[in-house]
Amino acid sequence: MNLDLDKDKKGNILLVDDIPENLQLLSDLLIKLGYNVRSVTSGRMALKTVKVKPPEVILLDIKMPEMDGYQVCQALKADADLCKIPVIFISALDDVFDKVKAFNSGGVDYITKPFQIEEVVARLDNQLTIQRQQQLLQKEINHRRDTEEALYQSRALLSSVLNSSLDGIAALQAVRNPESGNIEDFRCLVVNPVIAKIFQRSREDMIGKLVLKKFLTNLQPKLFDDFIEIVETGNTLEQDFYYPSGDSYWYHFVAVKLGDGFAITTRDITARKQIELALQDANQKLEQLVNIDGLTQVANRRCFDTRLEVEWQRLAREQQPLSLILFDVDNFKPYNDFYGHLAGDDCLIRIAQAVQEVVRHPIDLLARYGGEEFTVLLPNTDIEGVINIAETIQKVIRDQAIAHAKSNITDIVTVSLGIASLIPKLEVPPDMLIAYADKALYDAKQQGRDRYAYNC
Structure with a gap:
């Protein structure tokens, strides 16, 4: 990864950790990359420092004396002036409970120690990008609101507003059929330079002329008819529209009734649309970080818990079955001890990839439950269906033929599987399904491992 980032991507970072050596290490790395870094060694010092000079992002340790990271984050989120500062927890705590607690206390991300500086920089830049795009978008929204309010200013100020506004402003009068009284077109009464540029005509060519109907025939x-409705009903019309013109593509307009006609203000929102798309992309990436297991790239425990709750509620209403497979690698600790942790990680990755090929139905979910344990959630699947899938999982893992010299079962990696299947009830917690599968997994292990057992 290229860490030689552009200057405009740097930000002001506050590091909070009670161990000076940790602060010094991370501070030196970030300063070397061009960030402005401040460091404090306690939660209380952090709260005082933030009030004096708020940072753009806070990197916060969890385990600290007097006031831990969760309490610091909660205090920040309770302060109206500080609550929008993103907090990224960075901790040696790797338990799912700790991570969930971090997000519940208001954290936006979580980095596990020992960290990789590339990961820290990527997550920092992600938060800095989101924050700055939100600021730009809010600035754009505020500016548009101010411009729209200018429409209601007195006629004495109208001339100066029209000539100085960055938005297009025009006033049009209805031209009616003498016999039927129906609106046939609109005559331009007032047109500012921006509107004239959009029409690709001079102001002189537009004022007093009937140009709107012909222009809209080629556009929308x-x-x-919507502009006619404004005049006849008095309703306001506000929307975005696509119209390529030079370097601009998107515009936003607000049209309001004015006498027997309407006034319209138009703004080039091409830049705002680009910011919105970039913000949407950043949010999608953040969502992936929250729900995907970093090692195996399948769903994590947090994602599984959320999906289990949703499917439990849905299938309880529909009275359809919900099945679960809970499986883990047989004799995985001896495997790790003998082959090393890197080989252990590779083993888990290969198993996850193999099982993902089996779990291909869109509503099914494969998740890493913790350590060497995985789950497969199977909505609308009965006991016969889940047993078939369990047998297939067992086969594809054996087909991987991952050598396991320290297994007391066979010379390759195998798994034990616990199966549970039931029709959910709203008055029963979804944890019951996990408990059934866990009991079945225990039975499979007691029976000699490398097999499945079921409980329904």
Whole structure:
């Protein structure tokens, strides 16, 4: 990864850790990469420092004396002036409970120690990008609101507003059929330079002329009827529309009734649309970080818990079965001890990839439950269906033929599987399904491992 980042991507970072050596290490790395870094060694010092000079992002340790990281984060989120500062927890605690607690206390991300500086930088830059894009978007929204409010200013200020506004402003009068009284077109009464540029005509060529109907015929014919409705009903019309013109593609307009016609203000929102798309992409990446297991790249425990709750509620209403497979690697500790942790990680990755090929139905979910333990959630699947899937999982893992010299079962990696299947009830907690599968997994192990047992 190239860490030679552009200058405009750097930010002001506050590091909070009660171990000076940790602070010094991370501070030196970030300063070397161009970030402005401040460091404190306690939660109370952090709260005082933030109030004096708020940082853009806080990297916060959890285990600290007097006031731990969770309490610090909760205090920040309770302060209206500080609650929008993103907090990234960085801790040696790797338990799912600790991570969930971190997110519940208001954290936006979680980095496990020992960290990789590339990961820290990627997550920092992600939060800095989101924060700055939100600021730009809010600035754009505020500016548009101010411009729209200018429409209601007195006629004495209208001329200066029209000539100085960055938005397009025009006033149009209805031209009616003498016999039927129906609106046939609109005559331009007032047009500012921005509107004239959009129409690709001079102001002189537009004022007093009937140009709107012809213009909309090539752009969006329905808009002409919408403008008629503004005049006839008094309703306001506000929307975005696509119209390539030079370097601009998107515009936003607000049209309001004005006498027997309407006034319209138009803004080029191409930059805002680009920011919205970038923010959407950043949020999607953040969502993936929250729900995907970093090692195996399948769903994590947090994602599994959420899906289990959703499917339990849905299938309880529909009275359809919900099945669960809970499986783990047989004799995994001896495997790790003999082959090493890197080989152990590779083993888990290969198992996850193999099982993912089996669990291909869109509503099914494979998740890493913790350590060498995985779950497969199977909505709308009965006991016969889940047993078939369990047998297939057992086969594809054996087909991997991952050598296991320290197994007391066979010379390759195998798994034990616990199966549970039931029809959910709203008055029963979804944890019951996990308990049934866990009991079945225990039975499979007691029976000699490398097999499945079921409980339903």
